[in-house]
Amino acid sequence: MDLSQLHDALSSQSFDKIADICDELILQVASTGVAYHEEWPYTIHLLGHLYIHDLNSARFLWKSVPQGIKETRPELVAAWKIGQCLWTKNYAGVYNAVRCFDWSPEASGIIASFLENYTRKMFDLxxxxxxxxxxxxxxxxxxxSEEDATKYAVEHGWSLDAxxxxxxxxxxxxxTEQKADPSKLQRLTEFVFHLEN
Structure with missing residues (x-):
């Protein structure tokens, strides 16, 4: 099974492409009839869907993972905890799920980027x-922490009543960008011309 495209996306930090790459690869491998379950990077695949907030595909993937794999891959289960928190809108739980696991070097890059994007999204909300x-x-x-949240907020323009x-x-x-409507511009020109003459 050739996962070089996936490894390239991970090394170049093109995390937004991981879900599509994995979806395409898993279809290719499945069509050959080759058993892939033991070797498949389910954790990275699942994190790819969570990264782009494709929760329906993440749930479908989780349901399709054989039970034996779920039982032997704690990192996969930890990734799914993030998905569960996203699904139930347990905002603080997302952070706890991320921080309560010692992620592998392969997953740590996508996790760090996910957390940064998620924090920015929460701040915007x-x-x-x-x-x-x-x-x-x-x-x-x-x-x-309250100290870190205050620092983050103030750095992003909020003010604090200490x-x-x-x-x-x-x-x-x-x-707002205003674009001139040619027909309105023509009518305005005609109107000004009429007033001047």
Whole structure:
């Protein structure tokens, strides 16, 4: 079984491509009738789907993994715990699931990138959902200590009322691009021409 394309994606940190690469490879291998279950990188495959937040495919993959493999690969089970937390929207649980396992060198890169992206996503959600939030709630949702959550928030433009332990969010400015509609421009030109004459 040639997994060189997968190894290339991992080494180049093209984590967003891993799910598609694995899906394609598993179909190719399955079509040959060769038994692949023992050698298949299920953990990386599952993490690839979680990385792009394809929870339906992650669930389908988990259900298709033979029970014997689930019982002998603790890292796969740990990856699935992340998936379960994502599925149930247990935001703090995602962080706990990531931090409660000593990931292999092969999985640690995708895990680190996933966690960075997930933290940024949670921060953006909090920015849009709240105008103010307690430090403890922000820390809970972002899976950080109160000190780290405060530092992260302040570095990203929020302000802190240290006495009340309240963070005030800063809504991002929405840039709107106005494009001239040629028909409106023509009517405006005609109108100005009419006023001048």
């Amino acid at each position: 909090l920015t849009f959902a709240y105008s103010t939030i307690t430090v403890s709630d922000a820390a809970h949702f972002m899976g950080m 006495q009340r332990k309240i963070l005030t969010t800063v809504k991002p400015k929405i840039a």
